[in-house]
Amino acid sequence: MITIHVEKQATELLMSYLLLADPDKKVVSDYLTDGTLFSIRKDDKIVGVIVVVQEGTNKIEIKNLAVDPRYQGQGVATTAIRLVEKWAFERGNSTITVGTDNSSLQNIEFYHNRGFEDVFVKRGFFLKYDLPIYENGIRATDLLMFEKKLGE
Secondary structure (H helix, E strand, C coil): CEEEEEECCCCHHHHHHHHHHCCCHHHHHHHHHHCEEEEEEECCEEEEEEEEEECCCCEEEEEEEEECHHHCCCCHHHHHHHHHHHHHHHCCCCEEEEEEECCCHHHHHHHHHCCCEEEEEECCHHHHCCCCCEECCEECCCEEEEEEECCC
């Protein structure tokens, strides 16, 4: 059974998961101060994290989603997103957004397959990171933003 639990602070284990999805510790620390950190648990064992930040009065953004590679492909992230969508909707949110870099081809497909639609691009977003990020042989430069209406 997959569950999510609000965490008060990023333990060493949770931080290791956060850095899987976003390798810049300063960036992670910045959005943790404004966000809600959830541990993702499978059968009560922590297997990942998800961080959400309130964006305005009725929109929530997923800032970080990471699952232990040993648990990927088992529906863990999909279930965690559904649980966060329910949590956000119950708090009066009508929209959920998420971003991923232009080189994360699997993530782009993942979000599309879960009902998220392209909304805009933050050009040059990843150029501010201390070290360049490469995935699939492509340098991450832009942040692609996706959106989904809740409660539909």
